[in-house]
Amino acid sequence: MVQSSILGFPRMGVNRDLKKANESYWAGKLSQKELLDEGKRLRLAHWKIQKDAGIDVIPSNDFSFYDHVLDHIQLFGAIPEKYSKYKLDPIDEFFAMGRGRQVPQTDSESAVDVPALEMVKWFDSNYHYVKPTFQDGQQFKLSSNPKPVAEFLEAKEAGIITRPVIVGPVTFLALGKADRDQNVVPISLLHSLLPLYEDLLAKLKEAGAESVQIDEPCLVYDLPAKVKNAFKPAYDRLSSLGSRAPELTVATYFGDIVHNKDVLSTFQKLHGVHVDLVRNPEQLDTVLEGLGPNQVLSAGVVDGRNIWKTNFKKAIEKVELAVQKLGKDRVIVASSSSLLHTPHTLESEKNLEGEVRDWFSFAVEKAKELTIIAKAMTAGPASVREELEANAKSMESRASSKRTNDPKVKDRQQKIQESDFNRKSPFPTRIAQQQEKLNLPMFPTTTIGSFPQTKEIRLQRNKFTKGEITADEYEKFIEKEIQDVVKIQEELDLDVYVHGEPERNDMVQYFGERLTGYVFTTHAWVQSYGSRCVRPPIIVGDISRPAPMTVKESKYAASISKKPMKGMLTGPITCLRWSYPRDDIHQSIQAQQLALALRDEVVDLESAGVFVIQVDEPALREGLPLRAGTEREEYIKWAVESFRLSTAGVNDSTQIHSHFCYSEFQDFFEAIAALDADVLSIENSKSDAKLLRVFVDSKYPRHIGPGVYDIHSPRIPSEQEIKDRIQEMLNYLSPDQLWIDPDCGLKTRQWKETKAALVNMVNAAKFYRQKYAKA
Secondary structure (H helix, E strand, O other), X not given: OOEEEOOOXXXXXXXXXXXXXXXXXXXXXXXXXXXXXXXXXXXXXXXXXXXXXXXXXEEEOOOOOOOHHHHHHHHOOOOOHHHHOXXXXXXXXXXXXXXXXXXXXXXXXXXXXXOOOOEEEOOOOOOEEEOOEEOOOOOOOOOOOOHHHHHHHHHHHOOOOEEEEEEOHHHHHHOOEEOOOOOOOHHHHHHHHHHHHHHHHHHHHHHOOOEEEEEOHHHHOOOOHHHHOOXXXXXXXXXXXXXXXOEEEEEXXXXXXXXXXXXXXXXXXXXXXXXXXXXXXXXXXXXXXXXXXXXXXXXXXXXXXXXXOOOHHHHHHHHHXXXXXXXXHHEEEXXXXXXXXXXXXXXXXXXXXXXXXXXXXXXXXXXHHHHHHHHHHHHOHHHHHHHHHHHHHHHHHHHHOHHHOOHHHHHHHHOOOHHHHOOOOOHHHHHHHHHHHHOOOOOOEOOOOEOOOOHHHHHHHHHHHOXXXXXXXXXXXXHHXXXXXXXXXXXXXXXXXXXXXXXXXXXXXXXXXXXXXXXXOOOOOEEXXXXXXXXXXXXXXXXXXXXXXXXXXXXXXXXXXXXOEEEEEEOHHHHHHOOEOOOOOOXXXXXXXXXXXHHHHHHHHHHOOOOEEEEEXXXXXXXXXXXXXXXXXXXXXXXXXXXXXXXXXXXXOOEEEEEEOOOOHHHHHHHHHHOOOOEEEEOOOOOOHHHHHHHHHOOOOOEEEEEOOOOOOOXXXXXXXXXXXXXXXXXXXXXXXXXXXXXXXXXXXXXXXXXXHHHHHHHHHHHHHHHHHHO
């Protein structure tokens, strides 16, 4: 029979239960036992959902209190000494690595002050993982109670046999880095790490695990020779365990592995291989040819990254090709990747219109889709005729819906000219006019946009949404919040202000709610990092801007400010990437539609007296195709053009900023330079300042603000720490081009820590301003 499988399930729970539990624990409102009990409750609930749906191969160890890669850092004892020296309880040490820890000394405990490990995007998704950080002479040690074993036994006790999921040894090392001032090449540690994998697999076998899923998604990359060559010794060794280990299935996702097809032969002694046939269905023939004579194919035909219903007809056609080649017993129908990237269940959405609701499928619904496809393959289409017919009607409804097409939008796109992508003058001319208008000091200070969203802000927004207060009452509340934020920035003596964004719920959703072509959910949350959840809007049709979106608030803020006020917008690529995009037209078309809408907003902001405008593009790097080649080159072209289209309509004296968070910008520096933004702000506080060398080597002429402290942690950096960071930056950047700012927006922080950190930041900037004024 054809079995069904899920590679991973969302962790947060139907009502963001894990987020609430974590944050209560961090605030001291929940005990450690209560937190761990809540984790167990969620795991059991998620296993039961999958079992009740009829899933044959259910994952375990896909749950994490923060991040699954961080779980493996702790699992293998790859804990930097700056954390281990405090001898914290394991769960507190785990959170310290994920979000930092700053605790003053008490009579009974020593002080703890340690920043978080670096966090970066998980391949081309909006999920962030904690980057393994290795030392020269790195030693590994398997934890005394390995999490994969404990959670397998937990499920087993509940009567559910699961398939534990672990990150493979090559991917774990390849995604890591050497710590600052260390020279270790991570993949060289393979020989030290493999014994722990052998021990872990033996323990899982002893616990009763029949199979294990080993994730090696780095196979979708163009791999350095040393990394690619590591697969053979790694999997020759693991496959030699034979009956001492469970059956092993290597899982890849987010791309094809055709360019690494020679590695497939390395896996032929393993039980199975999983490939993503949603992103790259064309790889199927190559993968089938590369399988061993008895190997199983796990066919990822249900999208783990988007919310559209699976087209059963197309999915069954893909699976049928595999069944014809291998037989039913050697094919598993699976999600393309973990369902971590999809919301929990469509059942929570009570306000979606019936027409569009019928087009969607979330994690719980995708589990049911998998069992329907598996049954159709095992017992024949007649066994699920009603489901197939209903699915076909859903596909036809969406394809023929009038809400997907707007002739006016298409007409405007056809009239775009080459000049629409270019500013009026080159940067030297612009920056001279901007300096005359703005009169900024050396080392200008600013923030990235948002200030803390307090409980009162969320409460008032909720009241307004429910109709409990009038629009006038809500507008007065927002104006008061803006007044307070402007006053605080005056007291801090920042140089370029922001209005704080108290009216905004999310940096993409807020704009989507003011554009045509979007629909919205109320409970479709997905994890971005740690306890941070986002609720991506859904693009269902052509996009346009019916009216100004941010002008009122920014104009008001500028009118009460003594210094330049910065207007804040989310760029077209980020609006696209942080939404669930349409899958019926190319993403470049959707990006261009967003760019035209934002262009109108940028021009309107300038007309309203806002002469510094930031168009954030933190997802620009995220959208970069994972491999070099034509697809990547085409993406860079249309992504850059979309940004320039959105920003090129203003005068030379208006300063355009853009922001990038958690971007390995050295990988696509040419694209960043091509944006032609006057000022770039980039996440950099947890990265080695040497990464800034690319700006030197490329003789980058415009202004840059590398973040000087990490806003994803509540930890307050000292003034000296920020001074040291600025000095590092000055080794690579000139004083005339350096801005001083935090890593990212301050929405998730508390006011006390925000003010303290910004005081230190401003003082550090003034120190260097004075130093260079004397030079």
